[in-house]
Amino acid sequence: MTAPVTLQFLGASGTVTGSKYLVEAGERRLLVDAGMYQGAKELRLRNREPFPDASTLDLVVVTHAHADHTSYLPALVNQGFSGPIFCTQGTARLAEIVLRDSAYLQELETENAIRGGYSKHAHPEPLYTKADAEWTIELFQTVEFDTDVALGHGVVARWTRAGHILASASVNVTIDGVAVLFSGDLGRESHPVVRHRDTPPGARWVLCESTYGDREHEDPAVAHVAMADAITRTVARGGSVVIPAFAIDRTEAVLHALVALQREGRIPEVPVLVDGPMSMRALDVYRDMPEELAEGVTVEDFLGLRRLEEVRTSRQSRKARDEKGSRIIISSSGMLEGGRVLSWLQKLLPDEKNCVVIVGYQGEGTRGRDIIEGARHVKINGRHVPVRAEIVDENGFSAHAGASELVSWVAALDPRPETVFLVHGEPGSAAALEERIETELGITTVVARHGEKVLLSEPVDEDLEDSEE
Template identity: 65%
Template sequence: MSAPTLTFLGASGTVTGSKYLLTIGETRLLVDAGMFQGEKQWRNRNREPFPVDPASIDAILLTHAHADHSSYLPALVKHGFSGPIYATEASIRLAEIVLRDSGKLQEQATDDAVRGGWSKHDNPEALYTTADVEATLPLFRAVEWNTNIDVEGVAWARWARSAHILGSASIHVEAGPYSVLFSGDLGRHDHPILRDRETPEGADVVLCESTYGDREHPEPEVAHEIFADAIRRTIDRGGQVVVPAFAIDRTETVLHALVQMRREGRIPDVPVVVDGPMSLAALDVYRDSHDELHDDITVADFTGLNLTETRRGAESRKLNRRRDPMIIISSSGMAEGGRVL
């Protein structure tokens, strides 16, 4: 067979919008389908015509559910893609949350543009709608860990844990004598909640995430003491600690750290609030996914606190009137939008 070809359709020149087109003979496989995020020059690329006809893509392989890897899926479906989307079960559950949130945001942004009259288009349209999201969800197909999946009769694909977020994976694809490994986003070797990152099978070509390749993480004990000290000082003066946290994985790891610090008596026993429906929906998935967590992790490792969950907007707005010391965990993680503002 002729050698497969690999085309970078995203995450090139920027770290978002991950999309890799793997062409094997006449078969087209797409690995990840993320939206471009960040500066306007990158966000505008989401509106550009897709380089190939989405209807010509035979299948999609998903490394994980973060928006920069998954939230372009409904746009592909809107324009004709109808094949299977392979992902781990946990990734599918999280992707459902991410895509529905994204579809709602797309519609809201379009409505705001129409009402405000600031769009340069006479009839602005959403990149995709919630209806496109609902058309996407039935296309997902769950895969087992470390199990070869026959993809369109032209390749075998295998998912190995990458410990980035729940369900995240590196994907090894083998087509005849050729092989390629997509690392996906890689987590730490010692994630506090998730099962350990695995070493996937080697390949002829490796596409490896390098976003934080020049960074060194501080040891968790040191980082957590800085956090604990900030909490103690703020609570001592009657203040409230607001923690911007990504809705998926970061909220859970922050809760886990708070539980550990509270058990050790390093922070006072004050109310802890998780503010945001998306964060809480993801937390529900983590609580249910015992097989994906370390054996010693229990529900109490997320909830062993004076915990309040604000799932409705009215509950969130009540927080604005409270003046008692507390810790509020809210998204977005970059404090660029969402309830944290």
């Protein structure tokens, strides 16, 4: 008799970060995605809870490189996991960047806690170290898209493009004949830079992300009007434009838009700087993998700016900040919570000639959210910096499918799912999507609850004990 196959939601359930889904069949255990929680403190504290028996995990499957799907991998290794981590080649390359950055931040935070004496622990330790991140990178095994791959332990998986960031995927996992499809993060039906999403083979059980389950994206007839006009105005009055952007994918999407605007003559030709080590490393991956770019898109379409400057080192960055003249600066972090963008803001925010163009979602409690909501000053490096620069919200960028694009992804699946579990969404978004899929597609749809375990194979004797926390 084969063991029952179960699925447990260990993260990104009722929230958007910390993706971790555990599939078990008897002694065999595999994890799909291993992200850390970000944002609110009560969520981040969960990163410190030990993973249940990390050393007995057989393997990990990764959908894409974003930190909320990968940055817990070194914590698993730190807790004794030593099996293979399967992902696409582009994901492996981007994840290396993410994991090294994350380990650096873990160590830095711990050093600061020791120095500042503000840790509750006598000897605070990082969740993992740079060495753990290097061990983790050694465990990556890359797979091809659109091919059934035998992962060992009776597991077969297939990666299908998800069109969210470079080389991102939905993954269909089969164990003992039981198939479950993980959407990963789904892109819009088309992405400006990377290959568009495809329809994966369906499965009886489907996990679907629900980030924008309650919202639709607008597609205006003319793209990026707010950003183009802001740049034109700012340059005309002799100011500079800062565009805070997530290091992976948003930087490339913004560059792609700037190239198009320049070609159309809709913005003046001023130097465009990409400032940040992580942004530059990610840009290198996009540059090196033309096979992952959308049909008809070439590297020139996002790097073909006439005056593009790549700022890698902090010395180059300091020098760039001292230079005069109007410029466009693309720098991370996207929500103004760290990174070199803060030094730029410190310099440029106090002058009303300048402009900040917000191109991404700004989480509650972030500096980005504060300035969008009209804060008169923001605290940067211990100082209150006055916000006199113009603040512009450009909402024409999104790497996540809107509600109808999530419904259409589910609708296209063959075979049709019996149950859709909604993950990776705030409660309101997930609830709205639940209702839409139920009413429009007539498929049983469940908002996953943290810690909940469900049975995927046929029931044998009695119902599975509810093992919710």
